[in-house]
Amino acid sequence: MSTEAPALRKCNGADCDNDAGTLQCPTCLKLGMTGSFFCSQDCFKRNWSTHKAVHKPKSGFLSSFFPPKVVSEPDLDTGLYNPFPTYPFSGSLRPAYPLSERRAVPKSIPHPDYWQDGVPKSERTRKGRMQIEILNKEQQEGMRKVCRLGREVLDIAAAAAVPGVTTDYIDEIVHKACLERDSYPSPLNYGNFPKSVCTSPNEVICHGIPDQRALVDGDILNIDVTLYHGGFHGDLNETYYIGDKAKADPDAVRVVEAARECLAEAIKSVKPGGLFREYGNIIEKHAKTKNCSVIKTYCGHGINSLFHCSPNIPHYAKNKAVGAAKPGMCFTIEPMIALGTYRDKTWPDDWTSVTQDGKRTAQFEHTLLVTEEGVEILTARLPNSAGGPVAMPAVETNGKANGVTNSEKSS
Amino acid sequence: MEFGEDDAPPILVNVDGAGNEDEDSKHLKVPITIVTGYLGAGKTTLMNYILNEQHGKKIAVILNEFGDSADIEKTLTVNTGGEQVQEWLEVGNGCICCSVKDQGVNAIESLMDKKGAFDYILLETTGLADPGNLAPLFWVDEGLGSTIYLDGIVTLVDAKNILKSLDDPAQDAIPTEGHDYDSHVGPLMTTAHLQISHADIIVLNKSDLVSAEELEAVRERIESINGLAKLQVTQQGQVPNLQEFLLDLHAYDSVDALEISKKGHSHLDPTISTISISTPIITVDQLPDLDSWLQSILWESKLPLPHASSSGDYANFAHEIHRLKAWIPLVNGEAKIVQGVRDVFEILDAPSNVSTEGRLEGKMVLVGKGLSSTKFEESLLTTIGPN
Numbered sequence: 001m002s003t004e005a006p007a008l009r010k011c012n013g014a015d016c017d018n019d020a021g022t023l024q025c026p027t028c029l030k031l032g033m034t035g036s037f038f039c040s041q042d043c044f045k046r047n048w049s050t051h052k053a054v055h056k057p058k059s060g061f062l063s064s065f066f067p068p069k070v071v072s073e074p075d076l077d078t079g080l081y082n083p084f085p086t087y088p089f090s091g092s093l094r095p096a097y098p099l100s101e102r103r104a105v106p107k108s109i110p111h112p113d114y115w116q117d118g119v120p121k122s123e124r125t126r127k128g129r130m131q132i133e134i135l136n137k138e139q140q141e142g143m144r145k146v147c148r149l150g151r152e153v154l155d156i157a158a159a160a161a162v163p164g165v166t167t168d169y170i171d172e173i174v175h176k177a178c179l180e181r182d183s184y185p186s187p188l189n190y191g192n193f194p195k196s197v198c199t200s201p202n203e204v205i206c207h208g209i210p211d212q213r214a215l216v217d218g219d220i221l222n223i224d225v226t227l228y229h230g231g232f233h234g235d236l237n238e239t240y241y242i243g244d245k246a247k248a249d250p251d252a253v254r255v256v257e258a259a260r261e262c263l264a265e266a267i268k269s270v271k272p273g274g275l276f277r278e279y280g281n282i283i284e285k286h287a288k289t290k291n292c293s294v295i296k297t298y299c300g301h302g303i304n305s306l307f308h309c310s311p312n313i314p315h316y317a318k319n320k321a322v323g324a325a326k327p328g329m330c331f332t333i334e335p336m337i338a339l340g341t342y343r344d345k346t347w348p349d350d351w352t353s354v355t356q357d358g359k360r361t362a363q364f365e366h367t368l369l370v371t372e373e374g375v376e377i378l379t380a381r382l383p384n385s386a387g388g389p390v391a392m393p394a395v396e397t398n399g400k401a402n403g404v405t406n407s408e409k410s411s
Numbered sequence: 412m413e414f415g416e417d418d419a420p421p422i423l424v425n426v427d428g429a430g431n432e433d434e435d436s437k438h439l440k441v442p443i444t445i446v447t448g449y450l451g452a453g454k455t456t457l458m459n460y461i462l463n464e465q466h467g468k469k470i471a472v473i474l475n476e477f478g479d480s481a482d483i484e485k486t487l488t489v490n491t492g493g494e495q496v497q498e499w500l501e502v503g504n505g506c507i508c509c510s511v512k513d514q515g516v517n518a519i520e521s522l523m524d525k526k527g528a529f530d531y532i533l534l535e536t537t538g539l540a541d542p543g544n545l546a547p548l549f550w551v552d553e554g555l556g557s558t559i560y561l562d563g564i565v566t567l568v569d570a571k572n573i574l575k576s577l578d579d580p581a582q583d584a585i586p587t588e589g590h591d592y593d594s595h596v597g598p599l600m601t602t603a604h605l606q607i608s609h610a611d612i613i614v615l616n617k618s619d620l621v622s623a624e625e626l627e628a629v630r631e632r633i634e635s636i637n638g639l640a641k642l643q644v645t646q647q648g649q650v651p652n653l654q655e656f657l658l659d660l661h662a663y664d665s666v667d668a669l670e671i672s673k674k675g676h677s678h679l680d681p682t683i684s685t686i687s688i689s690t691p692i693i694t695v696d697q698l699p700d701l702d703s704w705l706q707s708i709l710w711e712s713k714l715p716l717p718h719a720s721s722s723g724d725y726a727n728f729a730h731e732i733h734r735l736k737a738w739i740p741l742v743n744g745e746a747k748i749v750q751g752v753r754d755v756f757e758i759l760d761a762p763s764n765v766s767t768e769g770r771l772e773g774k775m776v777l778v779g780k781g782l783s784s785t786k787f788e789e790s791l792l793t794t795i796g797p798n
Contacts, residue, residue, distance in 0.1 A: 023423035026525075041423055048420035275706075280554070296555050318554040322710055322754045 011039035013047045027055050080212050084348045091203035091358025095349065096213040099194055100168050103175045111184050112228050112307065118192035123306050132302060132310050134328035139232070140369060143304065143330050146183070146227050147234035147367050147378035151385070153177040154225045154236055157197065158386035163217040163243045167199035170223065171210035178227055186226035186233050186307050193351060198224040198237075205295050205336050205344055205353040205361045217243030220252050222363050226307065233307045235332050236379035239362040240387045248393045251339055252360065258290035259337040259362035260389060262315075266333050270325055270368055270375040276311050277321040283335045284317035295336035295361065297344050297353070302331045303367055316342075325370045330378070334365030440560045441523065443532040443549055444660065447606045448567030449576060450538035453616040453647070457567060458535055460649055461657070468530040473519070513548040520558050531658055532559065539602050542566070542609040543733055546752045550663055563611035563662030566640075568603075570629050571620045576603040577632065577680065598681040600780065607633055608683045608733040608778045609752065610640045611662035619646045631679055637778050638685035639669070639734060665762055666738050666748040669774045683733070686784040690773035690791065692740045697795045698747070701739065702758060704794040708732060709754050714790045730781035737775035749775070 011020040012035075020037035025044065028036035036054070038044040044051070074081040082094045105111065114120040135143065156177045157170050174197040178185040185196035193209070200208035200222040201215070208222075215221060224237035239256050241247045265286050266279040284294045300313030311323050315335045340359035346352065355361055369376040381388070448454045458472055519532060536545065542564050551557040569576075578599070607613060613633055618626055630642065643656050650656050669687070678684055693701065707713050709732055735751030738761065746761035777787065 025423060026421045038423055041420075044423050045420050052420070314552065314554070316552075316554040319552045320550075320755050320757050324706070324710070 009037050011043055012036055012051065013038060013043040014050065015046070016043050018043070025051065027052070078212075087348055089347075089358075090345065090354050090356050093202055093204065093354070094213075095209070095347065095352070096166075096211045099209065099211055100171070102194060103172070103188070103196060105179065105184055105188065109179065109182055109184050110228070110231070112186065112190075112233075114191070115184065115189055118189050120190060120307060123308055130310060132323065132326075132329055133304050134326060135304060135330060135369075136328070139304065140328065140330075142230045142232040143234065143367070143369060144376075144378055146229040146232045147236070149181045149183055149229055150225055150227045150234035150236050150367075151379050151382060153181065153183075153227060154223060154238065154379075155382065155385045157223050157225065158238065158240050161215060161221055161223065161240050161242060163215050163219075166212050166214050167201070167208070167210040167221075168195075168212055170199055171195045171197050174223075174225060181227065181229065183227040183229040186228045186235070187224075190307060198222075200224065200352075200361075200363070201242075202360045203354045203358045205338070205355060206298055206363060207351040207353050209349060209351055215242045218245035218249060218252075219243070220246055220256055220360060220362060224363075224365065228307075231305050233303050233305070234379060235303050235307070235365065235367050237334065237363055237365040238387050239364060241390060247390050250393055253390055253392050254290055255292055255337055255339045255360055256362040257389060257392070258287055258292045259335055260364050261290075262286045262294075262335040262337055263333055263364040263366065266335065267366065267368065267375060267377065270333075270370060272325055272327050272370060272372065272374075274325045275321075276313055276323050276325070277319050279333055280314045280319050280321070281317045283315045287335075287337050290337075293338045293340070293342040295338055295342050295344060295355075298334075298336060300332040300334050300365075302329070304330050325375075327370050327372045329370045330367060332365055332367050334363060336361055336363040439528060440558060441528050441530070441532060442562035442659065443519070443534060443559050444562045444657065445534045445536060445542055445545055445549065445564045446567070447536045447540055447542045447564065447610070448538065448614075448616075449569060449572070449603065449606075451572070452538070452567040452569040453614075454535055454538075454567050456647060457614070457616075457650070458533065460647075461533065469528075470531045470533065471519075471529040472533045472535060473515075474535050513551075516549060516551060516557060516559060523558055528558065531562075541602065541605045543605060543753045546609060547755045550752065550755065561663045562658070563660030564609050565612045565614060565657055565660075566606045566610035567614045567616050568607065568629075568633065570615050570617050570626055570644075573603060573629055574632060577601055600682050604636065604680075604683050605733070607636045607640075610637060611660050612656060613637065613640045613642050614650065614657075615642060615644045617646065618644045635679035636683045636685070637734075638687070639736065639776050639778055663750050663752075664759070666736050666750070669736060669738055669776050683778065683780055684782055685776060685778045686782045686787060687774060687776045688784050688788040688791065690737065690739055690775055691795075692742055692772065693795060694742045698758070700795040701749075701791075704791055705735075705749065705751070705756055705758075707794075708787075708790075709735070709751055709756055714786060715794045716790070730779060732777055732779035732782070734778040735775065737773065739773040739775075746773075 009020040011018045012025075016039060018039035020039050023038050023040070023044070025036040025038065036051070038047070079098075080096045081098075083097045084095065105115070112120070113122050153174055157174050160170055160173050175185055175188075178196065187193050187198055188196045193207075195210045197210060198207050199210045200206050201213075201219050202221075204222070206222070206224065219242040220239055221242055222237055222239040224235075226233055226235040239259060241252065241256065246252045262283045266282050269278055269282060279300075280294075287294050294316050296314070296316045299315060302309040302311050311329075311331060312321060313331055313333055314321055315333075338355050338359060338361040340357040341355060343356040344353050345356050347354065366380070367378045369378050446454060446457070461470060462472060523529065534545070534549070536542065546561060546564060549559070549561040551560065579601075615626075615629065615633070621629070626644070630644075633640075633642065641656070643650065704715060707715050708730070712729065712731060714730065732751065733753065735749060735756065737749035739747040739749065741747065748759050748761045750757050750759065775791070
């Protein structure tokens with residue numbers, strides 16, 4: 001970081017005439033705003049209540065009318081801008097704002113408890129955090145239903161994911177498809193997430209916010225759909241090749257197929273008595289054979305009338321996860337697999353998780369029901385589902401992993 | 412995102428001199444010690460003593476209000492060579508949902524990223540905290556590559572009042588939520604019990620306020636509850652050999668000789684006791700059996716039945732285990748160690764620098780409620796079978 005000459009810098013404090021040294025507001029720095037110098041912590045503290053307003057470039061409805069102080073100039077033709085112009089992005093992807101308005105859900109559709117204030121209160125109870133619920137036949141049927149609807153919505157979204165469309169458009173499609181199925185799109189306002197689906201292209205690991213960026217031939221895109229219907233959540237995601245270029249890119253195919261296979265391998269060991277700590281060993285072992293790494297920060301989760309609950313399912317090896325699968329439990333497995341480092345960082349939007357080296361990642365997820373015999377993949381692919389495995393493209397120069405793709409169906 | 416706005420200002424950062432962080436320093440792991448004890452046991456005095464003592468270490472003290480890391484105080488005090496600085500922890504609003512790592516752990520890691528690593532971190536809990544809820548959060552999976560590791564739990568005990576605390580339900584206010592165990596059956600379990608049973612080090616403070624006989628009675632009672640912990644008698648929270656007694660405990664990554672005190676076998680306390688069982692030298696093939704036995708007793712609170720005939724004897728045998736350590740020698744000359752707190756456990760390779768010679772059998776020590784060494788030993792031997 002280059003150091004500016006410290007000459008004549010004034011403290012930002014409203015009531016302060018002091019010269020400022022080198023102390024800066026950390027939140028401003030994180031947001032890529034420079035120049036927030038203060039003479040002392042005390043002065044900063046006094047001015048905090050007014051100063052902190054600068055940190056809200058896109059909060060509230062006003063921001064759609066007044067662009068925040070420090071942003072890139074909106075593109076004159078499109079009106080799009082990057083809200084974090086000085087943030088050190090790890091890859092080539094940039095957010096494309098403004099986000100569209102929050103989409104409405106008719107009151108007639110049952111809402112989860114967080115729809116208004118963003119706080120999933122029911123998940124924070126001891127029941128959500130400690131105990132693993134065993135679903136009865138009726139509840140299992142509820143899970144079956146919402147998961148099937150979720151599959152339909154994901155397939156519709158996937159069919160629309162082609163070069164040239166924006167992720168916001170995919171959000172619109174998902175949102176409408178949920179409403180048509182009398183379902184609330186679970187991500188909407190969960191922890192204040194602004195959209196109805198997570199769209200995570202290329203180096204985005206997960207939790208990408210649908211925005212105005214148009215998909216490009218050669219992208220890979222994860223679409224993570226969750227529906228709330230009949231009192232239950234159904235959660236699934238897949239990574240799709242955008243255009244033919246992606247399918248011809250050996251690295252893209254390697255990471256996407258590795259992630260698909262990791263999930264399939266892990267599901268094979270889901271059965272009564274199977275240990276939650278074991279899936280991570282299986283996933284990491286398989287990822288290594290494809291020369292890929294496993295993202296460690298995010299894990300699978302219990303799911304039922306709560307979006308996220310016990311158990312936690314780590315995807316990395318050597319974890320101490322407590323417990324074993326029992327008939328009637330529902331949880332997800334959703335490995336995120338990377339071409340490069342497993343280390344992640346989060347954009348200043350507090351959601352978008354990307355790899356620290358900017359290399360691409362892929363993810364697949366199913367909601368699973370443990371049965372007496374083994375496992376039922378509630379979100380299984382249908383015969384006509386979009387996407388699906390792709391064979392490794394023929395590579396001239398490197399003789400690596402040519403055509404090893406295991407075309408096993410994940411159902 | 413906008414909703415994550417803290418009400419309090421963060422600490423300003425000095426931009427000059429930033430950015431020359433040593434990559435290698437990230438691989439150094441910083442020990443975190445959890446300090447518990449009733450209000451008045453002398454925690455604050457001990458903390459001040461540690462912060463003010465000239466030890467040449469950079470020690471961070473974090474206050475934890477409610478015994479749940481979600482409520483971790485946003486400020487911590489760092490002592491560097493006698494100088495104290497307040498720092499702010501950035502505790503994200505984070506999606507608990509799918510993030511494996513605890514928020515408190517993340518906050519400490521990110522502070523160290525910015526300000527450089529500490530030498531030690533002490534997490535001071537409130538008087539009513541159940542350390543068994545906190546320990547698993549800071550016992551971070553090896554696979555996560557965290558920059559901190561749980562060094563151990565230190566419990567301060569007020570020699571004058573502890574016996575009353577252990578026997579008097581009125582003293583106790585365990586919030587029912589967040590505490591795993593129902594205490595409505597069987598003998599009384601107080602927070603004092605939990606704080607002692609999970610401890611790796613017990614500092615018996617205010618010893619100057621009791622007679623020698625009283626002190627001995629307290630010592631016996633504590634040792635009967637937790638025979639595994641090391642006991643340190645002190646006055647006014649002063650621990651002369653800080654490093655020796657409170658720091659570098661390695662209570663979660665190594666296992667010593669597991670010499671439990673002589674008093675350990677007595678049942679002076681009606682609620683919690685320590686048991687020690689002998690284990691045979693086993694083969695590598697028997698490790699999965701040991702593993703499933705541990706799963707049964709720790710996850711299901713079920714003691715596998717030695718044989719059908721004795722089922723009546725075992726049926727009503729409810730136990731709960733707070734702490735478990737074991738040394739398991741293998742036929743091939745290597746050895747495994749087992750570490751457990753509540754339902755979380757791990758089987759690890761024993762450090763190679765510890766000699767196995769002269770150890771003809773393994774040993775397992777358990778601290779908890781409803782434990783019987785004969786039954787546990789019989790159950791374990793039956794489960795792992797002869798080698």
